[in-house]
């Protein structure tokens with residue numbers, strides 16, 4: 001699977017400043033995800049009206065963000081056991097409305113051995129598949145790295161090297177982030193991977209909390 005690695009290569013995430021001190025800084029960080037916060041305000045408003053920026057709903061399916069299959073529905077078997085993660089957008093299946101109007105909707109999908117999950121993580125998973133926000137809890141860069149070595153399995157953000165343990169609710173293992181990635185419950189319905197509930201946790205990156213107006 002190359003989706004996440006492609007994103008990593010294209011995001012230039014490491015070039016972002018170590019500290020974001022303004023709304024503009026957060027927007028630049030979000031742009032590393034290749035997604036909507038960089039849209040002009042007028043364009044974003046149109047997108048919002050179309051529903052693309054609405055939060056994921058229960059029953060939404062997932063589609064690939066990039067790569068040869070960008071826009072195609074992600075089946076459970078598309079997610080490799082043992083990683084790495086795949087970047088995904090939720091999509092309302094009837095209208096085929098891809099909710100890519102805001103970076104806060106992008107998720108990463110990962111499949112691991114569910115026997116290694118803690119209880120709360122297992123309850124949000126489906127056949128070992130986990131979903132977390134793609135936005136790093138620290139400053140909102142895309143979490144594109146996957147490190148698996150001698151029993152260590154972490155999701156890694158290359159902006160400032162925060163690491164998260166996906167088997168334990170994406171708790172912070174190292175780095176400057178202080179909070180876990182927001183988690184999205186998933187389930188498999190009729191053989192299709194779908195959203196099972198709203199995000200759990202705070203989607204707003206820590207360095208962005210307090211200076212973005214509510215609703216943005």
Ligand code: FES
Pocket residue numbers: 136137138139140141157158159160161162175176177
């Ligand atoms: S944005 Fe700072 S570690 Fe991810």
